[in-house]
Amino acid sequence: MPSRRRALLVLLALMALAAASLGLALAVGSVALDFSDELSRQVLFDLRLPRALAAFACGGLLALAGALMQVLLRNPLADPYVLGVSGGASVGALLAMLLGLPLLLVNSGAFAGALAAMLLVFGLAHGDGSWTQTRLLLTGVVVAAGCGAVVALILTLAPEQKIQGMLFWLMGDLSQAGQAINPFMLLGVLAAALVVALPFARELNLLARGFDAALALGVAVPLLRRVIYIVASLATAVAVTTAGSIGFVGLIVPHLVRLAVGNDQRLLLPASVLAGGSLLVLADTLARTVAAPVQLPVGVLTALIGVPVFLYLLGRR
Amino acid sequence: MILEARHLAVSIGPHQVCHELDLALSAGERLAILGKNGAGKSTLLATLAGLRPADSGEVRVDGQTYTDLGLRAAARTRGWLSQDRNDPFASTVLEAVLTGRHPHLSRWSWESPSDARIARAALADMDLADLEQREVQTLSGGERQRVAIAALLAQQTRLCLLDEPLAHLDLNHQIATLELLSQRARHDGVACAMVLHDPNFALRFCDRALLLFGDGTHLAGPVADVLDEASLTRLYGHPMRRVATTDFVLPVFVAE
Numbered sequence: 001m002p003s004r005r006r007a008l009l010v011l012l013a014l015m016a017l018a019a020a021s022l023g024l025a026l027a028v029g030s031v032a033l034d035f036s037d038e039l040s041r042q043v044l045f046d047l048r049l050p051r052a053l054a055a056f057a058c059g060g061l062l063a064l065a066g067a068l069m070q071v072l073l074r075n076p077l078a079d080p081y082v083l084g085v086s087g088g089a090s091v092g093a094l095l096a097m098l099l100g101l102p103l104l105l106v107n108s109g110a111f112a113g114a115l116a117a118m119l120l121v122f123g124l125a126h127g128d129g130s131w132t133q134t135r136l137l138l139t140g141v142v143v144a145a146g147c148g149a150v151v152a153l154i155l156t157l158a159p160e161q162k163i164q165g166m167l168f169w170l171m172g173d174l175s176q177a178g179q180a181i182n183p184f185m186l187l188g189v190l191a192a193a194l195v196v197a198l199p200f201a202r203e204l205n206l207l208a209r210g211f212d213a214a215l216a217l218g219v220a221v222p223l224l225r226r227v228i229y230i231v232a233s234l235a236t237a238v239a240v241t242t243a244g245s246i247g248f249v250g251l252i253v254p255h256l257v258r259l260a261v262g263n264d265q266r267l268l269l270p271a272s273v274l275a276g277g278s279l280l281v282l283a284d285t286l287a288r289t290v291a292a293p294v295q296l297p298v299g300v301l302t303a304l305i306g307v308p309v310f311l312y313l314l315g316r317r
Numbered sequence: 318m319i320l321e322a323r324h325l326a327v328s329i330g331p332h333q334v335c336h337e338l339d340l341a342l343s344a345g346e347r348l349a350i351l352g353k354n355g356a357g358k359s360t361l362l363a364t365l366a367g368l369r370p371a372d373s374g375e376v377r378v379d380g381q382t383y384t385d386l387g388l389r390a391a392a393r394t395r396g397w398l399s400q401d402r403n404d405p406f407a408s409t410v411l412e413a414v415l416t417g418r419h420p421h422l423s424r425w426s427w428e429s430p431s432d433a434r435i436a437r438a439a440l441a442d443m444d445l446a447d448l449e450q451r452e453v454q455t456l457s458g459g460e461r462q463r464v465a466i467a468a469l470l471a472q473q474t475r476l477c478l479l480d481e482p483l484a485h486l487d488l489n490h491q492i493a494t495l496e497l498l499s500q501r502a503r504h505d506g507v508a509c510a511m512v513l514h515d516p517n518f519a520l521r522f523c524d525r526a527l528l529l530f531g532d533g534t535h536l537a538g539p540v541a542d543v544l545d546e547a548s549l550t551r552l553y554g555h556p557m558r559r560v561a562t563t564d565f566v567l568p569v570f571v572a573e
Binding site: 001002003004070074075076199202203205206208209210212213215216217218219220258262263264266 | 363366368388389391392393395396397399401403404405406407408409411412413415416417419420422424425427428433472
């Protein structure tokens with residue numbers, strides 16, 4: 001039986017994990033820290049801290065969005081990108097890069113693309129007012145596929161010296177993350193998304209079991225689905241704008257948490273945020289240290305860490 | 318009157334389920350809804366549950382429309398058993414039954430020991446006491462059906478609308494479920510409307526029957542009045558015969 005006490009214990013443990021991952025991210029790197037040294041302080045506070053906080057916020061946003069999308073679509077395979085938000089962001093960002101725009105405008109392009117995809121899917125799926133999960137899923141998948149084609153087209157047309165940057169963006173990259181966008185603003189967005197979603201957590205438990213059954217139990221299903229769609233899409237848009245399309249965090253973290261602590265959204269949502277944030281901080285720390293001075297795209301590492309852990313947990317059951 | 322429908326017209330696309338349907342169910346009464354596949358039994362039941370709008374006419378629960386009542390108060394008054402048993406995510410049997418307590422809990426409160434007691438009693442009533450820690454997804458179809466009925470019982474509503482409550486149940490559990498509902502009706506005054514496929518169960522366990530003929534017409538009344546050879550033959554499109562038995566008080570309908 002779900003209990004508040006158990007939830008608090010799990011969340012405390014995950015907070016410790018988050019603190020440990022952030023501590024590691026601050027301590028590890030190509031420059032050994034020495035607090036009497038001005039350069040060390042700069043590295044710590046101007047480079048590592050903003051990057052670690054941005055990584056935590058993005059990981060948390062993606063995991064939260066993934067958990068919400070899985071309930072919204074009643075589909076365990078859903079992830080934050082399934083409805084085309086990241087596809088739209090990719091098109092926007094790559095177009096800005098193709099035009100040679102500065103980083104700020106690349107970010108703006110990504111965010112605009114993400115919002116455009118979100119509104120397009122919402123409008124099309126809502127078309128006849130029915131808004132069934134199949135229709136929503138199909139619309140999202142088709143819009144995502146269309147965006148994929150545009151991305152491929154841009155990559156084909158782009159001059160060679162720009163392709164490396166584009167590929168890094170597409171694979172997910174946190175090296176610029178703390179700089180262009182204030183990491184505390186990202187953490188604020190994460191907190192806001194959680195604050196909007198958490199009051200509906202028990203209703204989400206019912207929504208996952210069936211829309212009509214939830215309605216009969218007193219859940220305002222149409223309104224709740226809209227709120228969840230908007231929160232999940234905006235969370236994804238902010239994460240993708242900051243760090244590109246980092247894969248697997250949004251799909252695998254909610255499942256990891258579910259396998260470990262069950263499917264009660266009251267615990268699953270905050271636990272996913274903490275676990276997702278921690279995972280991305282760890283992955284990013286690895287990404288910038290494993291092959292230093294070369295930085296690996298963090299999206300590749302999240303997959304390399306996430307997949308075996310997930311398969312292990314799946315096999316254990 | 319717990320449930321009242323007046324001049325109700327319901328349709329699915331071009332298909333008329335019923336029109337000018339008047340229905341009243343008071344405390345402790347049980348209504349059987351009978352009809353062929355596709356006649357619109359589930360659609361009508363969902364309309365009576367306030368889950369889909371009627372074409373015209375009105376449904377009142379405790380004298381109030383669903384709009385006046387509001388979703389939450391409605392959920393504390395009427396329970397609805399859906400036909401759909403599909404859980405994409407894992408959960409334990411106890412968690413599934415505790416969902417029935419949702420309308421009784423405030424936004425931030427968690428299930429209390431008394432909610433757990435109610436849920437466990439519902440599990441025991443459905444002969445599931447030993448399974449409370451099992452994953453729902455590992456259960457058989459009939460066991461899942463009983464979990465869903467237990468969740469409805471845990472909701473503790475005075476009106477229960479059940480869409481095929483006997484689906485997937487073995488004969489023993491079919492009778493046990495119908496007896497449990499009859500007992501709730503007698504002792505707690507719970508009113509039930511249920512979709513059934515066996516007119517003999519309707520005759521034995523229900524006070525009244527509603528026959529949906531599938532062409533927009535219907536027949537409603539006390540079971541002894543509306544369940545006869547002619548009406549059932551027309552209802553199922555198959556000749557039905559009434560057999561009087563010597564060691565059984567009620568007659569039995571058999572398909573020829």
